[in-house]
Amino acid sequence: MSLIREFTKIVGESQRQYKNVIGKPLILTEEVGAEAAGSENLLCHGDNKAFMKTLLDERQMAGKIQMIYIDPPFFSKSNYDAVVKAGDTNIKHLAYGDKWEKGLSEYLKMLAVRLYLMKDLLADDGLIWLHLDWHVVHYAKVIMDEVFGEKNFVNEIIWTYKSGGTSKKHFARKHDTILVYAKSGKYRFYPLQEKSYNRQFKPYRFKGVKEYKDEAGWYTMVNMKDVWNIDMVGRTSAERTGYATQKPEQLLSRMIESCTREGDICADFFCGSGTLPAAAGNMDRKFIACDLGSLAIESTIKRLVKQEESFQVFDLKPEGKSKIDAVVEVKEEEIPSSDKRLLKISLVSLKERGLSKTVERKSKDKVKQVLKEDPLQMVEGWSIDFHYTDGVHRPEVIFVRTKGELETSYEKIISQKSLICVKIVDIFGNVVFERIGYERNHETENH
Ligand SMILES: C[S@@+](CC[C@H](N)C(=O)[O-])C[C@H]1O[C@@H](n2cnc3c(N)ncnc32)[C@H](O)[C@@H]1O
Structure with missing residues (x-):
């Protein structure tokens, strides 16, 4: 069956699964930092589906999260390695898999079930940011319209960067897409500003328009556009963790700044190396983060320890025999x-x-x-x-x-x-x- 015909089945099946999700007890394993006891900063090792259900049922977190950012696997049909160091040598180690034996419908169901749970957790005036790329973002847009409502679409952010490979068979693919949705029409948004350089970098001297000058030339400040040019985390960057597909903190800080205030809760249920909790912590927001993989969780802990955050770590499984x-x-x-x-x-x-x-x-x-x-x-x-x-x-x-x-x-x-x-x-x-x-x-x- 073509995917477009299957779509109603995918949505129906996802709704059924969503209604039957079972939470799991959160096992507190660690309290890290001076103010960890009773901290609202939470990091969970396990499947985000059960974690979100538990947040809703046991922790009464419905409608409490101001901002949700997710950067799930992209349906790229590849595995992603982290580069870790043993002595002086770089070692490649699987960070996470992005292969889906049952194809796109299995992937979309996985995503849709979780989006329904995220909608329940999102504050009425909050925003959700879904980060994907050309592989599935167009199908995901249809799912987002279904889950959050077409009228709650806010933005399609194009994040463009220079790094990565190119091909002789098509134009170089140098952007990801971030879909932004609200839960209702009364969402909070704080417009950001950016530089807009004057033609030929010369002053216009229009009446009433404030102009500025830097080393490139003259510019005015305008409301930020939906195409963001931000460098990927480079090999020598201080924020590099070695975790595969790590996103730059600048990208996350921009999102956080545009829709939250200090003290608000920001969440990432596919947190990888912990870019969202790191950025949120740096901006005095609270964070909730989750990942399936122990390398992701330990990379996140290391990052949060370095910036002296206080937080609680949970596991959805009792401690087993260590490797x-x-x-x-x-x-x-x-x-x-x-x-x-x-x-x-x-x-x-x-x-x-x-x-x-x-x-x-x-x-x-x-x-x-x-x-x-x-x-x-x-x-x-x-x-x-x-x-x-x-x-x-x-x-x-x-x-x-x-x-x-x-x-x-x-x-x-x-x-x-x-x-x-x-x-x-x-x-x-x-x-x-x-x-x-x-x-x-x-x-x-x-x-
Ligand atoms: C693209 S990476 C996230 C990278 C992250 N934004 C960063 O800056 O490091 C996707 C992550 O989703 C995690 N993941 C996949 N399925 C998951 C699930 N069901 N529950 C929790 N985490 C999951 C993977 O382990 C992987 O770390």
Whole structure:
């Protein structure tokens, strides 16, 4: 059946699925940052469908989110690699897949079910931004008209950039499309301004028109247009995480600025490396973010830690057996004439339990060599909670690899014995929590 004839079936099936979505309990795994307790900044590892349903039913979040940005897989029928570093070598590792065995109708249903849930979460005066490209944006426009209503269409933003390849068979494809919809006619919008250079960069000197000059020449300020020329995140850019298809923060900041105020909640349910939460945090907005992949979640955590955000991390699945084993050493010395002790916690080693299929075949030998020669090069970050309680990791100190360097031991004077939890993350986003039964002879307990 042609897709256009199938469309009503796709919409009907999506509505049925939407009505039957079942939420999952949110398992709080980490509280990160000084103000994490009770924070409204949430990051969830798991399928966004169940997460959104739980936000609606358990957290009463219907109509509470001011801005939703999503950058889902584009139906490109490819897999996307992240580039991570083991020592000095770049290693390719699957970040996420964008292959759909059952074709476009399966993809569109996946998207539509989630858009219905997002509509429920969106504030009556909020905006939703759907980021796609030529692959499916035209079909998605029809779905957006169906879910949000044609009359609630606000903009089609063309984001144009220079990077990427070209072809001799067609014009170089150098833009993505972002569809913007409101939930109702009373949406909030704060127009932004941009420079508009005068012809020949010379002053016009029109009466009542304010003109400015920069190194390029004379310009006026006008309301921003719907074609945005913003560079992609370059190889040497400071914000680059290595995660595939990372979007520039400038792109997200512009969206956030145009439709939210400080304190509003911004959400991204396909957050990848965490560009939306990073931009929202920088602009004093609250954020809610979710991703299926642990590499995405750990990249997001690393990014948010660097900018000192406070947030809670949830998982939709109870902690299973980790793909890595870590050896953590705890040494303790009495401090003379005091009831205090000096505790030294060091990372000693790391083992991967079989390299998963997600590591590119060519990279496997290099990873094995690093594991043999200097296994701690495989650690991307670690953190310590000195008072581990109720199964939640609340790190007091966090170490992240920066410019290739990572601290591997930490000392602290303590007066009371308590349970310690050390979280170790490898370069692929695999995580292990080592609970140190401090009262039981310092042996590490691996879960
Ligand atoms: C295009 S990437 C997002 C990139 C992100 N905007 C950034 O700047 O890094 C799409 C993300 O959607 C995630 N994803 C796909 N299906 C998902 C689902 N059902 N629930 C949660 N995340 C999902 C993938 O793991 C991937 O990280």
